Amino acid sequence: MAAQAADANEQNDQLRKAVEQALAASFVARRAKADVAKDLLNKDRPPTADDIRQALEDGGWAKELRIKVHELHKQATTEKILGKDSLASVQKARKQWEASINDELRAIASERRVPLVRKRKKIVIKKKEEETDELIEMKVEEILSPTLVTPGTRFLFDSDDLLDAISHIESPSNNEGWGLVKLQLRTATLTELRDKYKELHPSKRQYGVDDVTGDPRDKAKFADAWHELGEKCLAEGHIPLARTYARRGVPPSLRPAVYRSLLGLPHMEDAQATSAFEERYYEDLRDRVDSIELVTDELYQMDVQHVADDDTYFIFDEMLGNCVLAFSRDSWVPKNCVVKTHAPLPCENDLMKGQPVPPCGVQPFRGFVSYAAPLTFVFGRETSLYFAFRAFYAQHFCRLNVLRTNQNTLLPLCALFERLVIEHHPRLFFYLVQVGVDPLAIALPWIQFGFVGLLDVEQVLLLWDRLLGFEDLALLSVLAAAIFVYRSEKLLQCSSLEEAREMFADGAVLEVVPLLQTFLWPEGL
Amino acid sequence: MKWKSDSEVQAIVQNFSRRCGARTEGDDWNVFWGHPWNVQRLFHPDLGTRLRDDQLVNHFPNHLELTRKDQMVKNVKRWLREQGRDKQREVFDFVPVTHLLPADYSLFVEEFRRCPRATWIMKPANAAQGRGIFLVTKLHQLRKWSAGRWAATKASESYVISRYVDRPHLVGGRKYDLRLYVLVTSYRPLRVYKHREGFARFCTSKYDPSPANLGNPFVHLTNVAVQKHGKDYNQHHGGKWNLRHCRLHVEATRGRAAAARLFADMDRLIVDSLRAVQAQIINDRHCFECYGYDVLVDDDLKPWLVEVNASPSLSATTRADRVMKLALIRDVLDVVLREGTEARDRPMRGAGGFAVLYDEAGERSAAAAAAAKPRKRGR
Numbered sequence: 001m002a003a004q005a006a007d008a009n010e011q012n013d014q015l016r017k018a019v020e021q022a023l024a025a026s027f028v029a030r031r032a033k034a035d036v037a038k039d040l041l042n043k044d045r046p047p048t049a050d051d052i053r054q055a056l057e058d059g060g061w062a063k064e065l066r067i068k069v070h071e072l073h074k075q076a077t078t079e080k081i082l083g084k085d086s087l088a089s090v091q092k093a094r095k096q097w098e099a100s101i102n103d104e105l106r107a108i109a110s111e112r113r114v115p116l117v118r119k120r121k122k123i124v125i126k127k128k129e130e131e132t133d134e135l136i137e138m139k140v141e142e143i144l145s146p147t148l149v150t151p152g153t154r155f156l157f158d159s160d161d162l163l164d165a166i167s168h169i170e171s172p173s174n175n176e177g178w179g180l181v182k183l184q185l186r187t188a189t190l191t192e193l194r195d196k197y198k199e200l201h202p203s204k205r206q207y208g209v210d211d212v213t214g215d216p217r218d219k220a221k222f223a224d225a226w227h228e229l230g231e232k233c234l235a236e237g238h239i240p241l242a243r244t245y246a247r248r249g250v251p252p253s254l255r256p257a258v259y260r261s262l263l264g265l266p267h268m269e270d271a272q273a274t275s276a277f278e279e280r281y282y283e284d285l286r287d288r289v290d291s292i293e294l295v296t297d298e299l300y301q302m303d304v305q306h307v308a309d310d311d312t313y314f315i316f317d318e319m320l321g322n323c324v325l326a327f328s329r330d331s332w333v334p335k336n337c338v339v340k341t342h343a344p345l346p347c348e349n350d351l352m353k354g355q356p357v358p359p360c361g362v363q364p365f366r367g368f369v370s371y372a373a374p375l376t377f378v379f380g381r382e383t384s385l386y387f388a389f390r391a392f393y394a395q396h397f398c399r400l401n402v403l404r405t406n407q408n409t410l411l412p413l414c415a416l417f418e419r420l421v422i423e424h425h426p427r428l429f430f431y432l433v434q435v436g437v438d439p440l441a442i443a444l445p446w447i448q449f450g451f452v453g454l455l456d457v458e459q460v461l462l463l464w465d466r467l468l469g470f471e472d473l474a475l476l477s478v479l480a481a482a483i484f485v486y487r488s489e490k491l492l493q494c495s496s497l498e499e500a501r502e503m504f505a506d507g508a509v510l511e512v513v514p515l516l517q518t519f520l521w522p523e524g525l
Numbered sequence: 526m527k528w529k530s531d532s533e534v535q536a537i538v539q540n541f542s543r544r545c546g547a548r549t550e551g552d553d554w555n556v557f558w559g560h561p562w563n564v565q566r567l568f569h570p571d572l573g574t575r576l577r578d579d580q581l582v583n584h585f586p587n588h589l590e591l592t593r594k595d596q597m598v599k600n601v602k603r604w605l606r607e608q609g610r611d612k613q614r615e616v617f618d619f620v621p622v623t624h625l626l627p628a629d630y631s632l633f634v635e636e637f638r639r640c641p642r643a644t645w646i647m648k649p650a651n652a653a654q655g656r657g658i659f660l661v662t663k664l665h666q667l668r669k670w671s672a673g674r675w676a677a678t679k680a681s682e683s684y685v686i687s688r689y690v691d692r693p694h695l696v697g698g699r700k701y702d703l704r705l706y707v708l709v710t711s712y713r714p715l716r717v718y719k720h721r722e723g724f725a726r727f728c729t730s731k732y733d734p735s736p737a738n739l740g741n742p743f744v745h746l747t748n749v750a751v752q753k754h755g756k757d758y759n760q761h762h763g764g765k766w767n768l769r770h771c772r773l774h775v776e777a778t779r780g781r782a783a784a785a786r787l788f789a790d791m792d793r794l795i796v797d798s799l800r801a802v803q804a805q806i807i808n809d810r811h812c813f814e815c816y817g818y819d820v821l822v823d824d825d826l827k828p829w830l831v832e833v834n835a836s837p838s839l840s841a842t843t844r845a846d847r848v849m850k851l852a853l854i855r856d857v858l859d860v861v862l863r864e865g866t867e868a869r870d871r872p873m874r875g876a877g878g879f880a881v882l883y884d885e886a887g888e889r890s891a892a893a894a895a896a897a898k899p900r901k902r903g904r
Contacts, residue, residue, distance in 0.1 A: 135670040136740035138658045227781060252773050253781035272778060311762035311845055312770060315697035315727055376697075377770070380778035458773055 010082060013335060018075050025068040032061035063237030067267060070239045074264065078395075081339035081406050087183065090411070093169040094403040098343035101363050104156050105345060109295045112150070116357045117349040120293040149302045156299060158366035159445040165403065166414060166440075178433050179418035180440045185405060187416040188474060190423070194520050197470065197478075199247040202517050202524060207249025208462035209513045223251070230254040234261065246469030249462055249513070255378045262468045263391035274383045282383045285326040292329075292351050299364035300324045307369055312457050316376040323372050323386045327360055330390065334361035337398040339409065362393075362401070367445065370452035371397045374460045392464075399473060400448050410448070413477045417443055420481035424519070428488045437500045443480040450476065454507035463512045475516070482519035483510060529554035531563050536839045536850040544858050556858075557582045561835050568809070576811045581861055585712065585812045588835045590805040592816075594685050595650065597798070597833060598623040604801035619794045619830050621688040625650065627675040633686055637664055644689040644734070646745075649682070658746065660689060660739045690829055691734050694822040696766075696774060698731040702747045702831060703768070705818040706853055707795050707882070710864055712808040714885035717799055718860060719792065721878045722849050723768040729758055763842040779826060787826045794820065794830055796883045813861045815853075852878060 036055040040047040047055075056062040085091040109116055163180070171182035188196065200206070211223040226249075233245045234257050242261050250258045256271035266275045274282075289297075304321040307313045313320070327333065334340055342363045344356030352359070362368070372389040379385040399409045406412070421439055422429045432439055446454050451463055466475055484491065487503060494500045526546035530537050537558055542548070545556050557564070561584050567574055568586040576582070591597050598620045609616045624633040626647070637645070645661040661667050693700045706720040730743040738744045747764075758764065776784040795818060817837025821829045839854065841847035856877030863873050872881045 133663070133666055133669060135659050135661065135666040138660070138740055138742040138746065251781065252776040253784070255777055309759060309761040311765070311767070311843070314759060314762055314764075315699060315766065317697075318731070319697055377773050378777050380774075457770065 010080070014080065018072075021068075021072055021075055025065075025072055028061075028064055028068050032056060032059065032065060035059050036061065066237050067239065071264060078338065081399075081402075081404060081409070085404050085406075087172065087405050089170045089172055090183070090403060090405050093165060097165045097403055101156055101342055102345045105295065105357075105363060108154070108156070108299075112295075114295055115349075116295045116345070116347050117351050118293050119351065120291055149298050149305060153298055153302055155302065155366040156363055159448055160441075162448070163438075163441055163444050166411065166444075167438075169403070169411075177418075178422060178429055179415070180438050181411060181415040181418060183405065183411065183415065185412045185415045186407070187412055187419055190420075190520075193474065193478060196472070197475065197516070197520060199244070199469075200466070200513065200516055201521060204248060206513050207251060207465075208459075208511075209249075211251075227251050227254065230258065234258065237261075237267070243469055243471070246465045248469075250465045252377075252461075255461065255465070256384070258465075259375075259378055259388055259468065260384075263388055263395065265387055265391060272380055272384055274381070274387060278387055279383055282326060282386055285329050286322065288329045289322075289325045294328065294358055296328055296358045296364050297325060300328055300368070303364060303366055303369045306366075307373060310373075313373045313376060316373070319376065319382050319385065320369050320372055322382055323389060324369055326386060327390060327393075328358040328362070328364070329360070331355060331359045333359075333390065333394060337361075337394045338396075339398055339402050339404065339406070341398050341401045362398075367449050367453070370449040373452055374450075374457050374464065377457050377461060396467060396473060397450065400450075400476075408473050413447055413473060414440055414444065416474060417447060417477040417480045420477065421484050424481065425485050425488055428484065428491060431492055432494075432500070435495050437494065437497050439484060441497060442500055442504065443484070446480050446483075447476045451479065451512075454504060455510055455512065456508040459510065459512045466512075478519060479512065479516055482515040485519060486510075486515055526555045527553055528556045528558070530558040531560055532558060532839070534839045534850075535841070535847065536854045539851065540854045540858055544855075544862065555579055555581065556862075559583065561588060568807075576809075579865075580811050581813065581865060582811055584814050584835060585709075586807040586809055588806070588814065590802045591798070591833050592835045593650070594687070594832055595623055595625040595629075597802070597830075598687075600805065601798055601801045601830075604797070617790070617793060617797070619790075619797070619828060621690060621829055621831075623685060623687040626684040626686050627671070628683060630675075634664065636688075644691045645686050646689040647684050647686040650685045651682075658742070660745065661686070662736070662739070690821050690823050692824040693732065694824050694826060695732050696725075696727070696771075699727050699729075700732040700745065700747065701725040701727045701766070701822075703771070703791075703818075703820045703822065703828075704837070705768075705791065705795070705820060706837065707799075707816045707818055708813065708857055708860060708879055709799060709816070710813045710861060711810070712799075712803050712806045714889070715799060715803055715883060716872055716885065717796060717881070717883040718872070718876070718879040719795060719882040720853060720856065721768075721880065722853065724849070725766040725768065725771045727764040727766060729764060761843065763846065765843065765846065767845075775826070783826055787822065787828065791820060791828045792882055794818075794828055798830055798833065799883075813857075815857050 036052070036059055039055050039059070040051060043051065053062070056065065085094065105116075167180040167182075169181075169183060171184065173184055205222055205226075207223075207226050211219050211226065213219065230245055230251060231254065233242045234254065239261055242258055246258055246262060260271050261267065266278070268275065301321060304317055304324060307320055308317040334344070340361055342361060344361045345363075347355065347357045358364075371393050372385065375385055375388050375392070379388055400413070402409055403411060418429075418440060429439060450467070451460055455463070463475070463479065467473060483504075490503050491500060494503060527549040528541045528545035528547075529549050529551075530541060532538075541556070541558065557567075557580070559567075559582070564582055564584040565586065566572070567582065589596055590600055601620045605616050605618060622636055624630075624636070626633065637643070647659045647661055647667075649657045659670075695701075703723060703725050705723040708718040708720070710716050710718070726747040728743055728745070728747055730741065732744060772784055772788065775787060814835060815837070817834035819831040819834070821831050823829060839850050841850055856879050860873050860876040860879055863876065872884045872887065873879075874881070
């Protein structure tokens with residue numbers, strides 16, 4: 001009953017939001033009309049449709065209206081995944097999974113004897129501020145900085161636990177396949193995939209390939225032309241156009257603007273900037289982090305510490321830590337995610353006004369920071385990074401963390417990966433299973449984290465460009481399968497999971513687009 | 526073929542064993558990779574060594590004109606002045622004002638008074654690795670410190686003081702500098718290669734120029750030797766960032782044109798610094814030299830040349846570092862051995878990670894060809 005009430009609330013919320021957006025759009029339309037009417041009435045003949053279009057362009061209204069209409073359309077067509085799953089076994093598995101996470105969190109809190117929520121103790125670091133007449137030699141000195149994570153802290157769960165949960169879902173039809181996903185789920189066929197991703201065909205020039213290989217003059221020409229086209233798309237303010245553009249890769253300098261536009265963030269002249277509303281909102285979240293301590297804080301921080309060891313992302317550890325903690329306080333997240341990630345842990349505490357712990361409804365797990373890390377190579381400021389990361393998670397990555405049968409979520413994506421490898425290279429799959437290596441055990445973290453940690457950040461972003469462009473995550477399964485087939489010769493010699501994992505230690509040399517192309521169109525042009 | 530070296534680092538030993546035959550301790554070597562002191566000794570007139578045609582050595586007989594900071598700055602400033610006089614083009618200055626103390630003390634005071642709010646950085650002229658470094662913000666700090674000290678100073682104990690770049694470009698709030706690898710195979714005519722690999726070295730602490738931090742090396746100094754002592758020093762990456770990642774970040778946050786300009790300016794800085802000392806270096810045809818360029822980028826994305834090292838560290842601090850340095854030396858050998866055997870008068874194309882940055886002979890003949898063309902057409 002309670003769950004049904006919550007879903008009904010949810011639907012009301014969505015409806016209210018749609019109405020608000022429609023009102024906002026009609027407000028813009030009214031202002032545009034009033035503004036343009038003066039010009040049109042001055043004419044000595046009745047205005048034609050072209051006159052009106054021209055007047056809207058001239059007055060600068062066309063772009064704004066296009067964006068508003070697109071938002072409305074998007075709001076109306078994005079379907080949220082709510083309620084019970086259509087398969088009882090999956091529904092059961094999800095309930096168990098969510099309950100075990102919350103049990104673990106309660107266990108950690110009671111072991112460490114801390115409440116779920118409490119006021120944060122202020123840590124004051126004294127600084128020497130006075131100027132001196134002495135010349136001070138630079139000397140190595142111990143500087144006290146607060147330790148963020150208590151030694152011995154453990155993660156609530158990691159990808160291996162998730163894999164375990166996936167492999168224990170019973171199939172209603174007693175399907176005994178080779179893969180770990182025993183459910184019979186509808187997955188796209190190769191023909192369907194080729195059609196869906198036709199813009200990736202080798203006959204179409206791709207950013208990330210044709211700007212770096214081939215004749216030097218030719219590739220420079222392509223890079224210039226592609227960059228220019230991207231600027232035109234952005235100037236139009238036509239979001240579907242920008243989306244089609246992103247399918248063939250976005251140059252690094254245009255990513256901030258293209259990502260903001262495709263993620264539905266407010267348009268800014270300088271794409272590194274954020275709106276006044278965004279600034280205030282983020283500051284408010286940071287204030288809440290500073291005043292209230294959640295039991296989940298250390299668990300998120302522990303995840304961020306892994307970033308500090310990474311030779312690509314380490315410089316951004318502080319920025320990422322701040323973003324992730326702010327995210328955990330953000331009650332916008334459960335309201336706007338396409339699908340709810342975990343079951344909220346209810347909490348009766350005046351400090352939180354009835355909000356669950358954490359308010360974002362995403363329990364900390366190992367690797368979560370991966371969803372924000374590559375975006376540090378797109379957005380230089382913490383606030384702009386935050387809103388892109390939050391939108392990306394709400395629209396796409398939350399799907400990779402739920403146990404459901406809905407299309408474009410984790411289970412069907414895992415099933416697609418397994419099916420593609422079996423179809424493309426049955427001998428490889430069979431060999432691996434025989435030596436005790438489940439391909440999904442290796443590929444799950446790749447799929448779950450959008451290939452962060454395996455690929456170089458340049459390649460990760462070239463892949464994420466396409467995720468936004470196609471608005472679809474099946475590319476993750478295709479790429480994982482492509483990498484397995486590409487490395488099949490080596491994999492056919494491995495004899496253990498450790499050995500197989502070791503073979504991907506050099507993942508940073510892999511290139512996304514050629515791999516996808518060779519897999520989807522092995523016959524070439 | 527035989528090779529000789531006074532170094533035991535993996536990058537040298539492994540590459541030379543693979544490419545240059547047997548190791549020798551005698552004078553029968555074909556390639557010698559030595560410390561600058563040992564190579565200089567080789568060229569000492571008292572020794573009267575005459576190198577054979579088939580011998581190559583990894584330093585030019587002199588290099589202080591380029592690698593002693595005060596001398597380098599003097600040479601570059603003079604060269605820039607000459608360039609500015611000769612042509613009406615804009616002078617691209619890339620060296621911070623630098624003086625030798627106590628020798629140039631009065632010049633320094635003059636400069637200091639011109640911009641009283643500037644910060645200066647003072648280092649011993651002959652030491653490295655981050656010892657004896659001071660940041661100076663007030664003249665009387667320096668006077669007090671030096672009182673009675675400089676009267677008895679030997680030349681070998683002098684200090685180099687430079688204008689501090691106090692608005693560095695920051696990434697993630699931290700200061701960094703860039704290390705680039707440059708190979709010179711001839712000074713007259715000048716031939717320069719640049720390696721595609723390089724890295725940014727980051728401070729472990731956030732940059733904060735307030736007076737309270739003037740004594741904190743983790744905020745101001747990027748040397749790995751210094752940062753290694755920090756509590757936050759990380760074994761996995763050693764505070765080093767790939768040059769490609771640096772460019773990707775600059776392109777996204779500052780735009781395509783700004784990134785292209787920065788990297789073009791760095792190329793220009795390398796070539797100009799070498800042209801500035803071209804006449805002073807003894808151009809021995811047996812010599813080549815692989816320099817480590819330290820470049821600091823300010824907040825306007827203008828590069829500043831901090832220092833040139835004639836023997837950049839080849840020992841590795843991380844896995845990525847080891848791979849990179851092995852590749853660097855492999856490519857150095859590739860260029861110098863092929864230049865030596867194939868053609869001394871032509872630069873090597875496609876030599877591993879090295880690309881030709883400047884080829885004076887080639888540019889001259891190209892310019893001559895261009896000048897000849899219209900005349901032909903005129904006939």
